[in-house]
Amino acid sequence: VIMSAPPLESRNESCVGPESVNAGQASSCSGCPNQKDCASGKFKSSDDSDDIKQRLNGVKHIILVLSGKGGVGKSTVACQLAWTLAYWGKQVGILDIDICGPSV
Numbered sequence: 001v002i003m004s005a006p007p008l009e010s011r012n013e014s015c016v017g018p019e020s021v022n023a024g025q026a027s028s029c030s031g032c033p034n035q036k037d038c039a040s041g042k043f044k045s046s047d048d049s050d051d052i053k054q055r056l057n058g059v060k061h062i063i064l065v066l067s068g069k070g071g072v073g074k075s076t077v078a079c080q081l082a083w084t085l086a087y088w089g090k091q092v093g094i095l096d097i098d099i100c101g102p103s104v
Helices: 034-038 050-054 074-087
Strands: none
Touching: none
């Protein structure tokens, strides 16, 4: 599991960055509360981009169901559309995500 980088306010002023090659090892890391975590690689992102590109290479069409308001049936439309396409023999997948975040 990749953890998100520590907040800027908890880093030293001359922080080399939690994803740097020298993270947790640079002289500027001395005394930083995140030094141990940075040195362990806890905040480094994995490079799965080639794997993701390969998996998405076979995707021919993307349909976006979008609205600026909640509760209007976006998920229902997406599910019914996916069901219909699957019924017609198409391979389908659904990614249902809240881009704007919760409204409460």
